Amino acid sequence: MDGIDILVSEVGPRDGLQSIAPIMPIEAKKAWITAEAAAGVREIEVGSFVPARILPQLADTREVVTHALTIPGLTVAVLVPNARGAEAALEAGAHKITLPLSVSETHSLRNLRRTHAQVLEEARAIAGMIAALPTERRPHFEGSLSTAFGCTLEGAIPDAQIARLAEGLMAAGCDEVGLSDTTGFADPAAVKRLIALVRGTVGNAALTGIHLHNTRGLGLANALAALECGLTTLDSSLGGLGGCPFAPGASGNIVTEDLVFMLEAMGLRTGIDIDRLVAVREILAAAVPGEPLYGFIPDAGVPLGFNRAADRQPIKEVA
Amino acid sequence: MDGIDILVSEVGPRDGLQSIAPIMPIEAKKAWITAEAAAGVREIEVGSFVPARILPQLADTREVVTHALTIPGLTVAVLVPNARGAEAALEAGAHKITLPLSVSETHSLRNLRRTHAQVLEEARAIAGMIAALPTERRPHFEGSLSTAFGCTLEGAIPDAQIARLAEGLMAAGCDEVGLSDTTGFADPAAVKRLIALVRGTVGNAALTGIHLHNTRGLGLANALAALECGLTTLDSSLGGLGGCPFAPGASGNIVTEDLVFMLEAMGLRTGIDIDRLVAVREILAAAVPGEPLYGFIPDAGVPLGFNRAADRQPIKEVA
Numbered sequence: 001m002d003g004i005d006i007l008v009s010e011v012g013p014r015d016g017l018q019s020i021a022p023i024m025p026i027e028a029k030k031a032w033i034t035a036e037a038a039a040g041v042r043e044i045e046v047g048s049f050v051p052a053r054i055l056p057q058l059a060d061t062r063e064v065v066t067h068a069l070t071i072p073g074l075t076v077a078v079l080v081p082n083a084r085g086a087e088a089a090l091e092a093g094a095h096k097i098t099l100p101l102s103v104s105e106t107h108s109l110r111n112l113r114r115t116h117a118q119v120l121e122e123a124r125a126i127a128g129m130i131a132a133l134p135t136e137r138r139p140h141f142e143g144s145l146s147t148a149f150g151c152t153l154e155g156a157i158p159d160a161q162i163a164r165l166a167e168g169l170m171a172a173g174c175d176e177v178g179l180s181d182t183t184g185f186a187d188p189a190a191v192k193r194l195i196a197l198v199r200g201t202v203g204n205a206a207l208t209g210i211h212l213h214n215t216r217g218l219g220l221a222n223a224l225a226a227l228e229c230g231l232t233t234l235d236s237s238l239g240g241l242g243g244c245p246f247a248p249g250a251s252g253n254i255v256t257e258d259l260v261f262m263l264e265a266m267g268l269r270t271g272i273d274i275d276r277l278v279a280v281r282e283i284l285a286a287a288v289p290g291e292p293l294y295g296f297i298p299d300a301g302v303p304l305g306f307n308r309a310a311d312r313q314p315i316k317e318v319a
Numbered sequence: 320m321d322g323i324d325i326l327v328s329e330v331g332p333r334d335g336l337q338s339i340a341p342i343m344p345i346e347a348k349k350a351w352i353t354a355e356a357a358a359g360v361r362e363i364e365v366g367s368f369v370p371a372r373i374l375p376q377l378a379d380t381r382e383v384v385t386h387a388l389t390i391p392g393l394t395v396a397v398l399v400p401n402a403r404g405a406e407a408a409l410e411a412g413a414h415k416i417t418l419p420l421s422v423s424e425t426h427s428l429r430n431l432r433r434t435h436a437q438v439l440e441e442a443r444a445i446a447g448m449i450a451a452l453p454t455e456r457r458p459h460f461e462g463s464l465s466t467a468f469g470c471t472l473e474g475a476i477p478d479a480q481i482a483r484l485a486e487g488l489m490a491a492g493c494d495e496v497g498l499s500d501t502t503g504f505a506d507p508a509a510v511k512r513l514i515a516l517v518r519g520t521v522g523n524a525a526l527t528g529i530h531l532h533n534t535r536g537l538g539l540a541n542a543l544a545a546l547e548c549g550l551t552t553l554d555s556s557l558g559g560l561g562g563c564p565f566a567p568g569a570s571g572n573i574v575t576e577d578l579v580f581m582l583e584a585m586g587l588r589t590g591i592d593i594d595r596l597v598a599v600r601e602i603l604a605a606a607v608p609g610e611p612l613y614g615f616i617p618d619a620g621v622p623l624g625f626n627r628a629a630d631r632q633p634i635k636e637v638a
Contacts, residue, residue, distance in 0.1 A: 150622050150624060151623070153623075154623075155622075155623040155624030156624045183622065184619065184622075185622040187580075187581055187585050188543050188581070188585060189584070189585035189586060190584070190585075214615075216577065216580060216615045216616055216619050216622075217539060217574070217577040217616070218539055218577070218580075218581055218615075220536060220539065220540040221542070221543045221581060223540070224507050224540045224543055224544065225543065228547075255536070258535065258536040261535060262506055262537055262540060265506035265508070265509070266506050295536070296533075296534065296535045296536035296537075297536070300503065300534050303474075303503075303504040303535070304469065304471055304472075304474040304504075305469055305474030305475045
């Protein structure tokens, strides 16, 4: 990746906002995305093309995508539940489209009302629509293996089923699969085991990213495990928006601020200015007042002597 | 270790209680230690032999040690700031004595009012007292390298200084050195680097444990890094007592409940029953009401299908 070691993919405008009741005004969404991109974040999942009656919080996704596309260098990602959503995403011009496939069929039926076979059929339809586009307009198409680390309804999902579905998504025409700890069941050993399983099935190049939650406090430990396996894209949410770590059923994403601190402290370049990133929280605090924001770095600050990315720029002038 | 892979060393009755203003009644301390040992915790740092005017919260350490020594199989650990404290610890009969040496000399002077040379002199005096005891009464003597990952006053401490002080503690007669992230500055790369540095200096057998804080949310990621280096003793505090992760200057230890969950989920045996462990929080909540308790597992619960240690015991009876 150009000048960075790890791609931090901000999912707050989608996963964060869909998990809270208030609807963030579109001007705040635009300001959030603009400010986070200005802080150095290179990929943002800005919304989801789902019916407005299901997720009114994301009903303005089309307009948000249009705005995000004006930001130079930003990869504009969206979630789609099916081919109809993908059609809207293609029309809007999103750079990256993610289709979730819950490896728990019970969860798939409850969540998307579709069997595995039906979701794979949607994937094939989406791949077909993408293939019909001129090369330069084709978005990156990811199939996300959700509930990969276990399901609140079924518990652990057999390895063979996960491997079969990963193969199925690639055969359907996905460019890549992703692993998603939807339920916050993951632990570092499971992260390493599943990455090896899926990479062993579809190849290393077809699995580069992971979507982790911090439900049980293991989010950054799981991220470390993924890094150690060579994954290079980590999803996270500014302020852990939408999660409530200290409440039952908590399901927040890992916190972008803390993740960026961990990576930069380890010497892994994210391209993100941590001070500017932390400052973006003010937009959230003003736009959805009362919603808790999480993270340690915003309060604790970076340690004395922390090697800020900004400080590592070559010094151009000597006074 | 007998039947376990990782020793979780509970430090709440010392590090947790010294960090909060209320003084926990001694009966609650005894009940806490008893209940946590009954949940399977095999080592507890029960107090510190410091003058009561400095830490009135720990003024009853002698009596707490006496109680803890009645619990079969429990390793009773204490902190001592100097040879005078160690004398009291030896009289009380503690199994393990830890002397902190701040690798930041500025911090050492502020905290213990002693230079490095003076602390090493205390270590020699303590080792001499221990050597004068009959073999079976000699406690394990650890020198803890505090502020090892950086100091709020000095920032990063040079590797050569840390290595020299680790050697100095061993030369003074310590059985072992430990690494302590007093300030919450550690990251997983730094954990691995410092473990390699110190082990390269004093040998693998002389560094088996680490004391981590969760100040910046990286506590469990740092614990994972330590595990991957082969360390087998991890300090933690029930409920993260004494730390306030969301306040400036937060300095809480990693949370025992979440650490035990991570380890057991990874298939590493701790010997600890997580449900009984979580239940011990009720003693803390009643004894120091209003003090925040942290941790994700107590609220989120273990995942569906979690392989509880208790469930792995051989079934002795069939009804």
